[in-house]
Amino acid sequence: MAETPTRLALDTSGLAKAFARPAVDGLELRVRAGEFYVLLGPNGAGKTTTLRMVCGLLKPDRGAIAVFGVDALSDPVGAKRLTAWLSDEPMIYDRLTPREYLRFVAGLWGVDRKAEEVAAGRLLGLLGLAGHADQRCEGLSKGMRQKVALAGALIHDPRLIILDEPFTGLDAASARLAKNLLRERVDAGCAVIMTTHILDVAERMADRVGVMAGGRLIAEGTLDELREQAGAGFASLEDTFLALVESGAEDGADGSVAA
């Protein structure tokens, strides 16, 4: 069944970006509202480039991007208002405290002061940062910095949350907290797009998984659908993923476009 445009959190068509060589090549990616979508792929597959284009951090060479129906190329500010981006390297300021950082992010997204205070208090508490809220970020561990950045990504209540390797550096308990927070957002109708190399996380959390290789989406679907595409005999996502990437690479070598 074809998705109606309003139900699509993200809709890219013919998206392309080349640096020295094509990084993303005619990508068609659709993610629904209320969906946890995990993007997998080997290093250099074009995942981060894709997500950076969606967030307005890179300008595509061609193609279209729509975030909840808002054209991200003609109305980037409108699209950004709905989006949050969290990279694997926490984008925080060493000399701000987590509370000040959240205020800054809320200020950037124009969040009302009262709403910001409530959301900051809740996020700091949920992520176990309340005790460090007024301590400068330079004194925080990598995991805590990552949690501060995650709180920053969620402070403005985004409808499309894009995460690039968000669980790097998080301990098991913090990772579970972060996953629960994200699942909560998905249940509330937001969409989460996440790249990860931790296939176990993808297996547990994803409603749908997309596999990228060579700048293209070579496979997409639920875990069962992916297993079906990979062929019989692949029980784990890791086996399925490796088989898909391998077949994608062969298709690429033949010059054909993967499914």
Add this chain to the structure above:
Amino acid sequence: MMQPGSLVWFARHELRLAWRDWAWLISGGRRRRLYWGAPGAIVIILLVHALAYLALKPVADFTAPPDQRTLIVIGGTLALYGSIMLSQGMENVTRAFYARGDLDLILSSPAAATRLFAVRLGATAASILGMSLVLTAPVIDALAALGGARWLAAYAVMAALAVAAVAVSAIATTGLFAIIGARRTRLVAQVVAAIVGAGFVICMQFLAILSVGSLSRLAVLRSEAAVSHAPAPGSLAWLPADAAAGNWRALAVVASIACLMLAGAIRFCAPRFAALAQATAAIPDRRRRARRNRSGFRPQSPAQALRGKEWLLLRRDPWLISQSLMQLLYLLPPFVLLWQSFYGGHGTRLLVPVLIMAAGQLAGGLAWLAVSGEDAPDLVGSAPVTPARVWRAKTEAVAGVLVLSFGPAVAALAIIDPVPALVAVIGIAVAAASATLIQFWFRAQARRSLFRRRHVSSRIATFAEAFASITWSGAGAVALVDPRLAVLPGGAALAVLAAAWAISPARQ
């Protein structure tokens, strides 16, 4: 083969790092620039030597033994470079304790940290000597050409000064650790370094203003008052100056004292190095609690958030504070001149180019921090704010600091004489705008912590910024004499801007 972990082995390691660091500084990471730059550097060196020769030739007969007046000038110059070396030494030694770099790796190895510290002190001495020789070597060589090879002893005196400065820096920094602890030492050491570095120059300028009514340091050193107050020839106070003039016995004493000081510093500080470096590594683990809302950072709009963030980060950066303090300290002598003029009624016009120049330089640094030194570019880039609004807010942040820094001086100037005040306001505005535009055109994302090396990312931007400040400053000075003539330096400044724009990556 040298023993790993030995003094020589560490020295080789440091030398290799220093060479690569220097090459990167010169070439900006592009090896080809090193080869292209070499002929240019030779031409500049020859030109500077020729200028030094021509400037010194009519001053005195340098073949004769130096008289008291010459000794005062040499002694004053050595004291000036000594204070600058002490300032650089304190900054470098502090960095040796705080910059993690390879320190964690080395401290976690079985190699002796004391040897590393000794080598790093030696490397610091070599680096600050090198920086001072950039300016003094042409003068020393010219003196040797005019007065004989004995003047080459000045090189050894400069080396002794560098060694002594590093020894004092090491002991002072270690002492600060003991007195005020690891957390505060970095800020205090950097502030002290800034004050020491600027202090001597500023004191000399104060003396010059109060005694001869100008900012010239040489005028003070050559004045009758200096001669009448200076120690008689033969006094121990003249040992370094005598040594620089080729008195070999004096040189032996100076060099011996410097070596003893370094040996003492190594003996005193090296055993404490590992423990102190570990103490600095533990600082982030301590809680630096700020009272809730103490910063008053409560942005109401994206522009306020961006401006407030810039100001807050600026306030909390010890190194930037020390740099800004240095800039403000250098403004003190012009303020004294202003104060004098308040009662004497003349000299205020001298202030205008000084203020314009300082504003251009300060604006360039601040604009780099705001435009290129953004630690969370993705965060700002993904925010629902147009790039134009981001740049505008950041420019406003720079302008705010400038208003705070130069506002009082211009206001005081306006009370005394409104015309120079008006010229200063216009000059400060255009110089700051030019520096900001250049930084905007040549923006290249970098960590704020790389501020010290901001000029490496684009030498063209650095030169354009300096030339624009100089020409606007010249335009301000000329405008006070004849506004019509200001068109020339003003046009030159605009030409600098146009050239910078034409070759900037922003245009391409």
